[in-house]
Amino acid sequence: MKVVIPGGSGQVGMILSRSFADEGHEVVILSRGVSKSPFRVVHWDAETLGPWADEFDGADVVINLAGRSVNCRYNAANRREITESRVKSTAVVGQAIANTARPPRVWLQSSTATIYAHRYDAPNDETMGIIGGAEEGARATWRFSIEVAKAWEQAANDADVPRTRKVLLRSAMTMSPDRGGVFDVLLRLVRWGLGGTNGDGRQYVSWIHDVDFTRAVRWLIDHELDGAINLASPNPLPNREFMRALRWAWGARLGLPATRWMLELGAVFLRTETELVLKSRRVVPGRLLQSGFTFQFPDWTGAAEDLCRRWREANGRSAKHAEPGAAPDRQGM
Secondary structure, eight states, rough: EEEEEEETTTTTHHHHHHHHTTTTEEEEEEESOOOSSSSEEEESSSOOGGGGGGGGGSSSEEEEEEEEOSSSSSOHHHHHHHHHHHHHHHHHHHHHTOOOOOOOEEEEEEEEGGBOOSSSSSSSSSOOOBBBBTTTOOOHHHHHHHHHHHHHHHHHHHOOOOTEEEEEEEOEEEEEESSSHHHHHHHHHTTTTOOOBBTTTEEOOEEEEHHHHHHHHHHHHSSOEEEEEEESOOOOEEEHHHHHHHHHTTTTTTTOOOHHHHHHHHHHHHTTTTTHHOOOBBBBHHHHHHHTTTOOOSHHHHHHHHHHHHHHHTTTTOOOOOOTTOOOOOOOO
């Protein structure tokens, strides 16, 4: 296949690009900044049609991942850039596909599991999930993320591409051992002895192992599913349990907890938002499971062990493992 990935120069784009290339497929990345890459990179501005659109003609798959990182403070300028980078890039991808003589057969459009409500009581799947809004406990910055997600998906739904199947990827946090990714950040906290509970630890963490992420994307290409699809492990778990399992996988005995006020203060210094760790994301992959997809890493314990092993291999590091079968510690909870 020929796979074109707008916005594919980030972590998730590299995960997918490596996977497709390993299978022998042609990968083309559209990027606003052309830099060294093992894949062919074509420049685009993510807003207007240009020569880059020729890459869509005869392509099999388009996977649009474009959008400014949300790992920042949600001031007015950043909010505008976050929103416009998603809506404009999605709209112009739709225009390019509509104008193509030989359009791709499937367009996978990035979205986010943050679109769902902040909740503890029940999981969110695609049919029963509550799209977030002014639910109890949701602060203004969290509602902003929800509105961005809705506008992002609407831009894809508005595209008139009758010959191309559209899939909205409501992705949870993709965990891989790559440097700079969310797992790398969490593991750094564990290695520094800071990997305890965040806040009260009740908030659910939705996640997906990078192997299952690439397998799910390939499944969606090969199966006639369309519309919104949750890309998340079937077993989200509370932050308290999530961090305990990660410490256990690394072999760490202690993990200092971080109270809500500590996280708020740290977010200011790190120029990010506490939503990334305090919002309860209880998301499950209802439609994926119904279609017959099976997860290689359905549970966080096994996923964390695999990711820690691969991180060590990639970084040439060794650390003491906990004894097999020993109970994980209860410190820092």
